[in-house]
Amino acid sequence: MRSLVWCALAVIMMSASPTRAAEPIEIFDAHLHYxxxxxxxxxxxxxxxxxxxxxxxxxxxxxxxNTGTHALVDAKPxxxxxxxxIRPYRVRADIQTWFGDPLTLELVHEEFKRGYYRGIGEFHISGRAADTEVVKKVVDFAVANDLYLHAHADEEAVEILMRHNPRAQIVWAHTGFGLSTDRVAALLSKYPKLWGELSYRSGIVDSSGKLTGEWRALFEKFPDRFLIGSDTWISERWASYGDIIASYRAWLDQLPPKVAAQIANGNAKALFAAK
Known part of the structure; x- marks a missing residue:
């Protein structure tokens, strides 16, 4: 009898205890600089x-x-x-010159020997600057070695990168910044191997933090084509890292759970899983 009483009390206590809060959605940060x-x-x-x-x-x-990346990999967390x-820069000034500098190719080839890289970038490129022999060789090297390109590029440069090699796989940093959703949709439809990464992307939410109708429609039409990232290019971004990730979760929570999970982590897993 005593054991039955204790069991009954245990059931009552368990039912009275507050429900455990759901764990926040898992995030893959697809635009990180260390x-x-x-x-x-x-x-x-x-x-x-x-x-x-x-x-x-x-x-x-x-x-x-690339030393910072080596340190993260070597930590084996x-x-x-x-x-x-592979980032094709040694110092920040390389942003302005890498696309015309043959030493870029040496850097990429030397880093690739480490054997663990899955892509090249983030690199900055605008307009006709993408139409150089160095850039074409970088794109062709990526295709030949099944690497992704992480391109901070305007619409014209994206078109040129794809023209260099139609088999290129491009993660589009910032998804055009303020480019209209109609143009983003047109490019995603035109290029099946183009994915949009959403750091610094404007227009996704309104002033109250509500997901806009045009972006909701875009995410639901192309749920497998978007990634999110922090873009920690300066220390201030590291200092506000928690706020950046929380801002993503705020609008991901407004999407259907399956779509939210794809954008938060599922698409990255599908792209970068070992083949």
Whole structure:
């Protein structure tokens, strides 16, 4: 009898206890820089702690120079999937010259020997600057080695990159910034191997934080074509990392759960999983 009483009490206590809050949606950060030029203010342990705190379970890792990416990979952090990309920059000034500099190819080829890279970028390119022999060779090298390109590019440059090699696979950093959703949709329809990454992308939510109708429609039409990222290009972005990730979760929560999960992490898993 006594054991039955204790069982009954246990059931009552369990039913009276508050329901455990749902765990926040898992995030793959598809635009991350751990730059070592200038010297980082945030150490490896600090950035890994930020990922754990914010339930970021995967990152597309790049750095300037690539030393920062090496450090993240070498740390072998438990519970964090690192997808390394080769950045074609040694110093920030290379942003303005890499596309015409033959040394870019040497850097890419040398880094690739490490054997763990899945892509090249993020690199900056605008308009006709994409139409150079160096850029074409980078695109062809990526295609030949099944690498993705992470391109901070305007619409014209995206078209040129695809023209260099129709088999190119491009993660489009910032998805055109303020480009209309109609043009984004047209490019996604035209190029099946183009994915939009949404850091710094304007117009997704209104002034009250509500997901706009045009972006909701775009996400629901192309649920497998979008990724999210923090773009930690300066220390201030690391300092506000939690807020950046929270802002994504705020509008992801407004989407159907399946679509939200694809954008939050599923699309990255589909793209970068080992083949």
């Amino acid at each position: 730059n070592w030029e200038p010297k980082p203010h945030f150490q490896v342990g600090e950035v890994l702690a930020l990922f754990r705190k914010n339930r970021v379970t995967g990152i597309l890792a790049t750095s300037r120079p 438990e519970g964090l999937w690192i997808v390394p990309f």
